[in-house]
Amino acid sequence: MDPTIILFGLLAVMLVFMFINTRRRQKQMKEQQEEKATKTVPGARVLLQGGLYGTVVSYDAVDLDKPAQIELAPGVVVEVHSQAILRLVEPDVAPETVEEIEEIEVIDEAPTDATQPETPEQTRKRLDGDADN
Template sequence: MSFEEFIGQYGLIVLLVVLLVFMFWSSRRRMQKQKAEQEQRARQTVPGAEVLLQGGLYGTIVEYDADNLDQPALVEIAPGVEIKVHSQAILRVVGPNPADDEIAEAADDATDADADDKPNNV
């Protein structure tokens, strides 16, 4: 059996198998990317973070339970005005993250402590 005969008889099947493998690989890669984005969003979504909601409203998270996404989040959209929204209504974190500020403060404190421990050569 020559190559031309093989392609003539089985070419379509080979093409379909290659296409199915590509579709499976592409789908799996996209799902992994979406999962990583969701995990990053969950880490950033903490009380005090400024967020953009699906409806175009900006607000500050007051209460959010990352473990129970069926529990509504409490978002302050104006001073003294808090609304309950579904956790999936939070589109993205847009403002400074208080957790990042705490990490930066801890790093600054550690740097200051190291500077205090060093002797002065005056």
């Protein structure tokens, strides 16, 4: 069997695989953009491309060239390109019940006497003691 035929067959399989993956990825991106456009409403918390968090004041999902107005702090409204909105920020869910609060494990690694810094000798003794365990 001619090796060039095998190579052309492998090339064809790879091209088909790349085409299918590209189409699937484009479909996913379009769905994500449509979902973001429907959920980006005034009052929604968003993360901008530059790492700033803000609240949407106005956003036009139809005309993406129209700038979106984002309130960064009370009274501070900036205009950004609508594609500068990276994603919507879901509010943090706080524990609702006492049982949920009690389940949160608190790790306290602060020294017992925070007013006195540890001397190098104390540090060596503590670390040698940890190495023995």
